[in-house]
């Protein structure tokens with residue numbers, strides 16, 4: 622039940638195994654289009670009856686959304702799987718990155734969803750699993766895992782988060798620092814906090830840093846994450862005391878592979894906002910309550926927050942942490958991230 626069922630379903634989806642998603646209006650048996658091949662599809666769907674479930678955004682790109690009169694603009698769409706739609710065509714239907722390489726042939730037909738609530742939960746589950754939001758869908762047959770819409774919603778890695786261990790960690794920005802690792806039984810990714818300086822009763826300077834493999838590790842010039850991480854550690858080291866929370870929310874919560882798909886769309890001219898939307902995700906899928914829970918576990922109720930993002934301030938405050946002050950963290954642009962920073966300023970409310 623609950624988070625455990627969601628964790629099992631996420632694991633199954635990533636391995637390409639069938640999953641059943643239940644909701645008040647019915648159930649769907651699903652297999653991710655991503656990673657499917659002719660053999661797994663034949664096993665999943667021997668009678669060739671499965672249709673393809675895609676996001677509303679993807680249906681709009683395919684000009685399918687208006688075939689079904691949906692009052693809800695976020696309603697997923699079921700594409701009828703005509704006999705000529707094999708795994709390759711299904712992949713082209715699902716993945717916007719391929720639109721230039723394989724202009725879609727069509728015509729595709731949409732059909733009404735029997736269980737719209739189950740379909741919506743399935744798309745939320747795809748985001749949690751870090752896969753493309755597209756499935757082969759049937760109603761009957763075996764499934765490796767079963768999950769309800771309520772289980773998907775209950776999947777919140779903050780609830781069961783606990784301190785796993787802590788140790789001294791001198792870093793180049795600060796010799797006096799301690800690393801604290803957090804673990805949740807529901808979620809394989811471990812968040813960490815680096816506590817810098819000597820704790821006193823003043824609110825610490827903190828930074829919520831969302832994981833960015835490309836920026837943090839490889840020095841990507843497409844974003845500002847690497848320099849912000851570096852600057853944040855130094856600003857914290859210069860304060861009385863502070864904490865850097867390293868949150869495993871790669872790609873604003875859509876995961877590394879989906880972020881790189883968004884990058885491929887950016888190579889085709891879409892900005893960071895439109896790329897996420899085109900993939901079928903929210904512009905920002907992060908939930909900062911996990912950061913609030915970490916601060917709670919560290920006994921911190923009030924902070925001075927290094928950010929340009931007002932949503933981080935409201936997210937923390939909504940989760941019960943008082944933000945005494947917002948401290949801007951603005952770094953010079955480079956030719957590769959100029960447009961990204963302008964989009965953050967113009968479209969996502971960053972105060973740059």
Ligand SMILES: Nc1nc2c(ncn2[C@@H]2O[C@H](COP(=O)(O)OP(=O)(O)OP(=O)(O)O)[C@@H](O)[C@H]2O)c(=O)[nH]1
Nearest residue numbers: 831832833844870871872873880883893928929930
């Ligand atoms: N989906 C997606 N994620 C991106 C992109 N560029 C960077 N990211 C992710 O965005 C996150 C970085 O955001 P942050 O710097 O924590 O936060 P912010 O919203 O920019 O706010 P600040 O605190 O002002 O920096 C990381 O998880 C990156 O992997 C992109 O083009 N698409």
Ligand SMILES: [Zn+2]
Nearest residue numbers: 833836844846
């Ligand atoms: Zn980055």
